[in-house]
Amino acid sequence: MRRPYDAFHKWFEKEDPARLRAKQREAEEVFRLTGITFNVYGSEEAEERLIPFDIVPRVISGREWQRLSRGIEQRVVAINAFLHDIYHRQEILRAGRIPVEMIERNVAFLPEMMGVSPPGGVYTHIVGIDLVRTGEDDFFVLEDNARTPSGVSYMLENRETMLRMFPELFAREKVCNVSNYPMRLLHSLAACAPRETHDTPTVALLTPGIYNSAYFEHSFLANQMGVELVEGHDLRVVDGRLAMRTTRGYRPIDVLYRRVDDEFLDPLNFRRDSTLGVPGIFDVYRAGKVTLANAPGTGIADDKAIYSYMPDIVEFYTGEKAILKNVPTWRCSEPDALSYVLEHLAELVVKEVHGSGGYGMLVGPASSKREIEAFRKKLQSRPGNYIAQPTLSLSTVPIFAKSGLAPRHVDLRPFVLVSPGGIKITPGGLTRVAMKKGSLVVNSSQGGGTKDTWVLDD
Amino acid sequence: MLGKTANGLFWMYRYLERAENNARLIETGQRIALTRSGGAQDDWASVMQTTGTLAGFSGKHAELTKENAIDWMLRDPDNPSSVRAAVETARQNARMVRTALTAEVWSAMNGCYIDVKQALARKVSERDLPAVLGLIRQRTALVRGATHGTMLRNDMYDFARLGTFLERADNTARILDTKYYVLLPTSAPVGSQLDNVQWETILRSVSGESGYRKVYGQNVRPRDIATFLILDLRMPRSLNFCCSKLRDNLGYLVSDYGARLASFGLADALCRRFMSHDVDAIFDYGLHEYIQDVVSSLYELGQQIEVDYRFFA
Numbered sequence: 005m006r007r008p009y010d011a012f013h014k015w016f017e018k019e020d021p022a023r024l025r026a027k028q029r030e031a032e033e034v035f036r037l038t039g040i041t042f043n044v045y046g047s048e049e050a051e052e053r054l055i056p057f058d059i060v061p062r063v064i065s066g067r068e069w070q071r072l073s074r075g076i077e078q079r080v081v082a083i084n085a086f087l088h089d090i091y092h093r094q095e096i097l098r099a100g101r102i103p104v105e106m107i108e109r110n111v112a113f114l115p116e117m118m119g120v121s122p123p124g125g126v127y128t129h130i131v132g133i134d135l136v137r138t139g140e141d142d143f144f145v146l147e148d149n150a151r152t153p154s155g156v157s158y159m160l161e162n163r164e165t166m167l168r169m170f171p172e173l174f175a176r177e178k179v180c181n182v183s184n185y186p187m188r189l190l191h192s193l194a195a196c197a198p199r200e201t202h203d204t205p206t207v208a209l210l211t212p213g214i215y216n217s218a219y220f221e222h223s224f225l226a227n228q229m230g231v232e233l234v235e236g237h238d239l240r241v242v243d244g245r246l247a248m249r250t251t252r253g254y255r256p257i258d259v260l261y262r263r264v265d266d267e268f269l270d271p272l273n274f275r276r277d278s279t280l281g282v283p284g285i286f287d288v289y290r291a292g293k294v295t296l297a298n299a300p301g302t303g304i305a306d307d308k309a310i311y312s313y314m315p316d317i318v319e320f321y322t323g324e325k326a327i328l329k330n331v332p333t334w335r336c337s338e339p340d341a342l343s344y345v346l347e348h349l350a351e352l353v354v355k356e357v358h359g360s361g362g363y364g365m366l367v368g369p370a371s372s373k374r375e376i377e378a379f380r381k382k383l384q385s386r387p388g389n390y391i392a393q394p395t396l397s398l399s400t401v402p403i404f405a406k407s408g409l410a411p412r413h414v415d416l417r418p419f420v421l422v423s424p425g426g427i428k429i430t431p432g433g434l435t436r437v438a439m440k441k442g443s444l445v446v447n448s449s450q451g452g453g454t455k456d457t458w459v460l461d462d
Numbered sequence: 463m464l465g466k467t468a469n470g471l472f473w474m475y476r477y478l479e480r481a482e483n484n485a486r487l488i489e490t491g492q493r494i495a496l497t498r499s500g501g502a503q504d505d506w507a508s509v510m511q512t513t514g515t516l517a518g519f520s521g522k523h524a525e526l527t528k529e530n531a532i533d534w535m536l537r538d539p540d541n542p543s544s545v546r547a548a549v550e551t552a553r554q555n556a557r558m559v560r561t562a563l564t565a566e567v568w569s570a571m572n573g574c575y576i577d578v579k580q581a582l583a584r585k586v587s588e589r590d591l592p593a594v595l596g597l598i599r600q601r602t603a604l605v606r607g608a609t610h611g612t613m614l615r616n617d618m619y620d621f622a623r624l625g626t627f628l629e630r631a632d633n634t635a636r637i638l639d640t641k642y643y644v645l646l647p648t649s650a651p652v653g654s655q656l657d658n659v660q661w662e663t664i665l666r667s668v669s670g671e672s673g674y675r676k677v678y679g680q681n682v683r684p685r686d687i688a689t690f691l692i693l694d695l696r697m698p699r700s701l702n703f704c705c706s707k708l709r710d711n712l713g714y715l716v717s718d719y720g721a722r723l724a725s726f727g728l729a730d731a732l733c734r735r736f737m738s739h740d741v742d743a744i745f746d747y748g749l750h751e752y753i754q755d756v757v758s759s760l761y762e763l764g765q766q767i768e769v770d771y772r773f774f775a
Binding site: 037038214234248 | 572
């Protein structure tokens with residue numbers, strides 16, 4: 005048990021396990037009633053499911069957090085500089101630090117964004133950096149989420165639940181507050197409004213609708229910020245501005261926090277069959293009349309193939325060595341790397357370059373021979389579609405299992421807000437935990453759970 | 463406020479009201495079936511006619527039994543107006559407009575959905591029916607109570623109320639439409655056994671038995687029932703009460719938005735044309751024709767509200 009857990013552990017030892025178990029059930033009942041659910045794609049009738057919640061907080065000391073924050077801030081600065089460069093002069097390509105084809109042939113690269121400068125110069129208004137820990141001071145970045153990172157509602161609801169269930173715990177220990185995130189988000193978004201917006205900017209949140217897996221989070225954030233939750237069919241371009249249909253007529257929007265992917269954003273400019281977007285919204289954007297958060301085309305920065313270049317990217321734009329480590333990555337598009345990966349499939353984790361949610365990946369050590377051979381065929385037919393990484397010996401944190409406290413693997417996603425005023429990192433984040441013993445997959449779609457994340461104010 | 467939100471609130475409360483009204487109709491049907499010997503099929507048919515789902519039922523079932531009828535109205539997936547479907551649709555709309563609801567209203571609605579869904583997961587036995595119907599009424603009432611106690615009295619509330627009263631007016635009108643013949647002065651000799659049962663049915667299906675007695679005494683007379691259900695402003699399910707609420711809420715929107723739109727004119731005309739006469743004038747006009755006219759005016763009003771407040775693009 006690491007030191008930051010001391011206070012928690014002392015409390016836990018005096019508690020009656022039966023009471024804690026009752027509390028755990030109580031928490032899940034609250035989640036069900038509040039509707040803190042996610043929809044599972046592909047399951048019958050798009051069922052709404054609860055994410056398992058574990059009552060043992062994950063604790064990070066103030067000192068650890070400071071170091072992490074510096075690393076995260078450095079990385080986010082670099083990501084925004086990289087995006088500006090890629091969509092303007094492409095110095096990093098000219099300097100030969102990234103091969104040109106990594107960008108030009110990448111589906112996450114959006115040529116329509118060339119020469120477009122987003123209001124306030126911000127590309128990634130909201131970023132989630134996925135971290136794992138392998139030792140006392142060894143944090144690795146697993147991936148960057150620079151498109152539309154989700155999960156922040158769990159960070160907030162998990163804390164609310166802990167405060168409600170175990171108020172006495174918070175009296176023993178000073179835990180940094182996370183509940184002001186929605187207000188910070190609103191201010192950060194408003195600060196990125198187009199320059200000619202004079203009075204208070206109108207912010208709205210665009211959701212794909214109630215069947216989206218993250219709909220709860222969309223309505224939660226809109227509610228907490230006090231902004232309208234809109235869908236594509238509520239919006240229209242009116243007099244060169246983005247506007248929403250209200251009961252009194254169309255009203256302009258200055259900043260759209262969109263939780264709809266780039267390709268569905270505008271049927272006139274991107275996918276023509278999209279019903280989730282707004283015809284012409286991208287033209288309004290290019291004219292500088294609306295802010296889209298995050299900017300279109302940011303996917304080029306969190307693409308899994310680009311990920312392997314992140315240490316170079318950080319160095320290129322900040323002139324410093326990257327504080328946070330990257331997991332060593334083999335790019336299967338490169339012949340040498342491919343042959344290494346094919347030889348060591350049983351030891352590696354292989355991921356789709358554009359995949360997410362833990363789908364379409366191979367965890368070598370946890371897979372059967374048949375699964376590995378089936379995956380080998382997929383890899384050989386489209387090597388450029390994959391990257392491989394070693395299975396890290398991830399550190400574990402305790403969860404409250406049937407037998408009492410038991411170790412499980414976790415990751416951590418802190419949430420970062422970017423505006424012309426600066427970068428703000430909420431002291432906390434989403435801790436996802438693999439509820440199965442020994443499992444490394446923490447994705448909620450694959451049975452992972454969550455727990456509260458404490459950054460100590462020490 | 464988004465047009466879509468107004469639409470969602472309107473339909474959330476319409477479906478909530480529908481779930482409650484259908485539960486009440488089933489309760490009444492059950493009660494009648496228990497108190498008379500044989501021929502109960504006709505009563506169930508008329509209950510389903512009131513909910514506008516008799517044709518759908520007949521398309522699915524060759525024979526009308528009490529079990530079939532109850533299951534159809536409670537939980538049949540082919541019946542879009544079943545209690546289960548109504549609660550599901552209400553909750554679906556609530557999810558859509560969640561940012562417009564208070565936390566209390568949302569969790570009452572979500573709790574209503576979870577409990578009703580569970581209670582209706584399997585066929586409900588006759589023995590369990592009273593408890594299940596009680597649960598439905600209680601859970602829907604909780605949503606109404608949370609709404610009343612916690613929602614801001616602004617345009618959002620107005621749209622919620624419009625949905626409630628349009629559905630309720632429609633329901634009362636349908637009950638009258640199905641049973642109008644037993645209220646006519648020319649129907650079977652007053653005080654016959656048959657009529658007493660029919661009149662009691664009407665009053666029960668609007669939870670009006672005790673209210674009626676307080677106002678009109680022990681003697682149940684068709685003319686008084688018609689007055690009570692159509693014109694009495696003290697009766698919260700009468701047509702006049704519902705229509706005046708519709709006019710009130712549209713009036714609040716008129717002053718809130720500073721624009722007098724066509725829907726207010728329609729509601730105002732509805733009140734003036736149909737609710738300002740005495741019951742004899744209605745019988746002279748023809749009860750059946752009168753009800754038909756009110757039903758189509760209500761329909762027209764619903765359509766106009768959608769247009770005036772931009773429910774759709």
